[in-house]
Amino acid sequence: VEASIPEPQRDAWKKFQAKPFVSKDDFEKEVVRHVETTLARSMFNCDETAAYAAASLAFRDRLITEWNRTQQRQTFADTKRVYYLSLEFLMGRALDNAMLNVGLKNIAKEGLSELGFRIEDIINQEHDAALGNGGLGRLAACFLDSMASLNFPAWGYGLRYKYGIFKQEIVDGYQVEVPDYWLDFNPWEFPRHDIVVDVQFYGGVRKYQDEAGKNVAVWEGGEIVKATAYDVPIPGFNTPTTNNMRLWSSKAASGEFDFQKFNSGDYESSVADQQRAETISAVLYPNDNLDRGKELRLKQQYFWVAASLYDIVRRFKKSKRAWSEFPDQIAIQLNDTHPTLAIVELQRILIDMEGLDWDEAWTIVTNTFGYTNHTVLPEALEKWSVPLFQNLLPRHLQIIYDINMFFLQSVERKFPGDRDMLGRVSIIEESQPKMVRMAFLAIVGSHKVNGVAELHSDLIKTTIFKDFVKIFGPDKFTNVTNGITPRRWLHQANPRLSELIASKTGGLGFLKDLNVLNELEKFADDKEFKKEWAEIKYANKVRLAKYIKSTTGVTVNPAALFDIQVKRIHEYKRQQLNIFGVIHRYLTIKAMTPEERKKLAPRVSIFGGKAAPGYWMAKTIIHLINNVGAVVNKDPDVGDLLKVIFLEDYNVSKAEIITPASDVSEHISTAGTEASGTSNMKFVLNGGLIIGTCDGANIEITREIGENNIFLFGNLAEDVEDLRHTHNYGSHTLDPDLVKVFDLIKSNAFGDAGAFGALTGSIEDHGDYYLVSDDFHSYIQTQTLVDEAYKNQEEWITKTILSVARMGFFSSDRCINEYAEMIWNVEPLPVGKESGLGKEE
Numbered sequence: 020v021e022a023s024i025p026e027p028q029r030d031a032w033k034k035f036q037a038k039p040f041v042s043k044d045d046f047e048k049e050v051v052r053h054v055e056t057t058l059a060r061s062m063f064n065c066d067e068t069a070a071y072a073a074a075s076l077a078f079r080d081r082l083i084t085e086w087n088r089t090q091q092r093q094t095f096a097d098t099k100r101v102y103y104l105s106l107e108f109l110m111g112r113a114l115d116n117a118m119l120n121v122g123l124k125n126i127a128k129e130g131l132s133e134l135g136f137r138i139e140d141i142i143n144q145e146h147d148a149a150l151g152n153g154g155l156g157r158l159a160a161c162f163l164d165s166m167a168s169l170n171f172p173a174w175g176y177g178l179r180y181k182y183g184i185f186k187q188e189i190v191d192g193y194q195v196e197v198p199d200y201w202l203d204f205n206p207w208e209f210p211r212h213d214i215v216v217d218v219q220f221y222g223g224v225r226k227y228q229d230e231a232g233k234n235v236a237v238w239e240g241g242e243i244v245k246a247t248a249y250d251v252p253i254p255g256f257n258t259p260t261t262n263n264m265r266l267w268s269s270k271a272a273s274g275e276f277d278f279q280k281f282n283s284g285d286y287e288s289s290v291a292d293q294q295r296a297e298t299i300s301a302v303l304y305p306n307d308n309l310d311r312g313k314e315l316r317l318k319q320q321y322f323w324v325a326a327s328l329y330d331i332v333r334r335f336k337k338s339k340r341a342w343s344e345f346p347d348q349i350a351i352q353l354n355d356t357h358p359t360l361a362i363v364e365l366q367r368i369l370i371d372m373e374g375l376d377w378d379e380a381w382t383i384v385t386n387t388f389g390y391t392n393h394t395v396l397p398e399a400l401e402k403w404s405v406p407l408f409q410n411l412l413p414r415h416l417q418i419i420y421d422i423n424m425f426f427l428q429s430v431e432r433k434f435p436g437d438r439d440m441l442g443r444v445s446i447i448e449e450s451q452p453k454m455v456r457m458a459f460l461a462i463v464g465s466h467k468v469n470g471v472a473e474l475h476s477d478l479i480k481t482t483i484f485k486d487f488v489k490i491f492g493p494d495k496f497t498n499v500t501n502g503i504t505p506r507r508w509l510h511q512a513n514p515r516l517s518e519l520i521a522s523k524t525g526g527l528g529f530l531k532d533l534n535v536l537n538e539l540e541k542f543a544d545d546k547e548f549k550k551e552w553a554e555i556k557y558a559n560k561v562r563l564a565k566y567i568k569s570t571t572g573v574t575v576n577p578a579a580l581f582d583i584q585v586k587r588i589h590e591y592k593r594q595q596l597n598i599f600g601v602i603h604r605y606l607t608i609k610a611m612t613p614e615e616r617k618k619l620a621p622r623v624s625i626f627g628g629k630a631a632p633g634y635w636m637a638k639t640i641i642h643l644i645n646n647v648g649a650v651v652n653k654d655p656d657v658g659d660l661l662k663v664i665f666l667e668d669y670n671v672s673k674a675e676i677i678t679p680a681s682d683v684s685e686h687i688s689t690a691g692t693e694a695s696g697t698s699n700m701k702f703v704l705n706g707g708l709i710i711g712t713c714d715g716a717n718i719e720i721t722r723e724i725g726e727n728n729i730f731l732f733g734n735l736a737e738d739v740e741d742l743r744h745t746h747n748y749g750s751h752t753l754d755p756d757l758v759k760v761f762d763l764i765k766s767n768a769f770g771d772a773g774a775f776g777a778l779t780g781s782i783e784d785h786g787d788y789y790l791v792s793d794d795f796h797s798y799i800q801t802q803t804l805v806d807e808a809y810k811n812q813e814e815w816i817t818k819t820i821l822s823v824a825r826m827g828f829f830s831s832d833r834c835i836n837e838y839a840e841m842i843w844n845v846e847p848l849p850v851g852k853e854s855g856l857g858k859e860e
């Protein structure tokens with residue numbers, strides 16, 4: 020690869036290369052410079068917001084210098100790269116993470132203090148980057164951290180939403196959504212006004228034969244929208260590698276068309292065009308595990324996929340390699356089916372633009388893509404109507420039909436005469452209107468399909484994708500159990516615990532190799548260690564109690580058992596089971612004598628999570644939780660024995676305060692519905708026990724930490740179908756304790772019972788699809804076991820230490836290594852000598 024800077028000038032460039040600061044003085048100098056010049060302020064009016072801005076810009080400069088070097092190094096090495104396509108990246112805050120990953124938090128702390136600021140206050144100024152709904156988006160963020168930390172040449176590609184996930188306010192017990200306009204000031208992104216891609220929509224396809232008799236398809240007409248790149252540097256932990264997350268923002272195409280309108284006096288409609296184009300990247304769809312089939316969403320998907328593929332292909336073409344080498348140089352991972360159009364788009368580029376034969380192109384395509392499935396819930400599996408597709412992406416629909424035809428022909432050869440099979444696996448569902456089944460397209464166009472926990476990966480093979488296992492063989496399907504980054508979820512969220520672990524395991528090495536935690540096993544019975552361990556948990560609970568007081572006004576006792584369920588509100592996640600359990604506890608306390616009450620361990624039940632704005636049942640659950648809290652929290656019979664808290668606007672930065680403060684957390688989905696769950700891992704890693712069903716990653720967590728250290732309950736996945744059948748066609752008698760809970764609700768004890776009729780009715784009259792009643796008894800019994808176990812603090816602490824010691828498996832570093840080996844076939848690029856000035860990216 021020849022360098023783009025001629026020899027004579029190169030010296031000057033090298034000599035004056037930006038040098039990342041490493042000392043406190045240099046950091047302060049940078050902060051002051053940014054305050055005075057970038058922000059045009061002075062030391063006399065530098066408030067915390069300005070100090071946050073300046074500190075972030077200082078770190079951003081530092082990151083971008085390393086980013087540049089990393090990109091040069093990767094371009095020079097010319098090895099295989101990974102592109103992680105995700106519609107969601109739930110990044111949270113960046114400053115604290117940047118300081119910790121480059122190892123300069125102490126310097127920043129001292130520097131800021133000399134300038135008159137407390138680092139915690141400065142960190143708290145930052146607005147979360149909340150470009151995601153829940154686990155799927157946060158997984159993408161953890162993966163970026165791991166890929167950089169492990170020195171993989173890897174980019175994330177996503178959308179730069181103007182509005183992230185809405186902010187949740189609780190008004191009179193109800194959820195109210197407020198738009199999250201987060202871009203007012205975002206020091207972490209670099210607009211790349213020179214990297215702009217035209218993306219086409221609508222129009223039609225003209226087909227003809229060229230002189231050589233080859234069939235040619237031209238997609239013409241329609242409209243063009245411009246995609247502008249915004250780059251966000253992703254620093255690895257304790258390595259110079261700084262990868263890129265490239266987010267696309269939409270704008271109307273060139274002024275020419277607008278100009279005509281403008282000149283003809285139609286100024287308003289030319290502005291309207293502009294606005295319509297900008298709508299594409301305006302807002303993140305706020306649904307988790309639900310497909311709504313809205314045209315704008317399909318537009319978002321194609322816009323993002325087309326811009327990303329154009330960028331990837333452009334970069335590949337610079338290397339002047341043969342097309343057949345494409346899959347040797349590039350691995351593209353599809354995070355769920357949202358980017359499935361990338362398969363079609365690459366095929367289109369290769370056959371329509373680059374003139375490759377269908378088969379040659381298709382081999383390249385299928386060797387390039389891998390697809391991760393995140394759910395088996397039918398309402399979450401994406402389908403797009405054929406008429407909608409035809410209108411928006413006419414050429415892509417044709418290609419999908421061809422992909423399907425060749426695929427069905429191969430199925431027919433393998434299973435001659437099996438017409439049912441053809442109907443079942445067709446990418447086109449023969450419904451009214453016809454639908455494109457995106458998961459099937461993703462399977463057919465990828466070389467590997469993975470689930471996100473063992474049970475989930477087994478389930479997809481035996482249920483929704485069963486036929487495809489017969490067609491492609493079992494090797495195409497694999498499992499990569501999810502993981503979390505210990506940098507954010509231990510080191511950053513729980514600095515004292517991280518410090519204690521470091522002091523016992525010989526430094527921060529465990530953050531790079533989480534299996535080192537194993538060394539903690541030998542301290543499980545060490546008195547002194549246990550004392551420190553317990554003190555840290557207590558301090559984290561005090562921190563959360565303060566936060567609860569300041570946000571809800573309720574005083575909670577930090578010595579009480581903190582029982583936490585924070586995640587999206589969803590019937591399958593069963594926050595209703597939890598709150599019914601709380602009401603049962605309330606009834607029990609009310610029926611106790613004062614003597615009996617003295618023996619009960621005080622409890623704080625903490626909930627948090629957003630409901631999709633259109634998900635009425637989930638909103639009803641939030642309402643019930645708040646109303647129960649309003650009654651219980653001021654009942655003098657109850658006092659400290661039970662408090663019920665709903666934390667408003669759960670997000671990543673709040674999770675960093677909440678997670679380290681649990682004694683138990685709840686992961687209680689109906690068996691077989693939660694693909695993995697990842698907060699379960701975060702809570703255990705922070706020294707909390709969990710109460711959970713045999714679902715998702717709970718099963719593997721149990722296997723790692725041992726059955727004695729987890730509270731499992733409830734029916735198994737294999738029995739769910741039969742139970743549902745009995746509810747609908749046999750007899751369905753509710754659990755008697757649950758009936759008492761319902762009776763209390765119906766007595767208007769928590770406000771007008773009419774408001775909760777749909778919720779109780781879904782269980783009493785509508786088949787109890789999520790098996791709340793079936794699991795209720797087992798749940799209550801298990802909660803009693805939790806109460807008992809908590810009384811023996813010595814044993815409890817030992818359990819938490821052993822659990823943390825055995826959590827090494829759940830590092831997202833392990834996941835990324837598995838993806839790299841089993842799916843991407845890529846190697847890390849070790850950081851060696853700088854390779855000088857390379858080509859521009």
Ligand code: GLG
Pocket residue numbers: 153154155156158307308393394471501693694695696697715
């Ligand atoms: C999904 C699943 C979760 C999973 C996550 C990451 O519902 O169980 O942990 O992806 O794979 N929508 C999600 O959050």
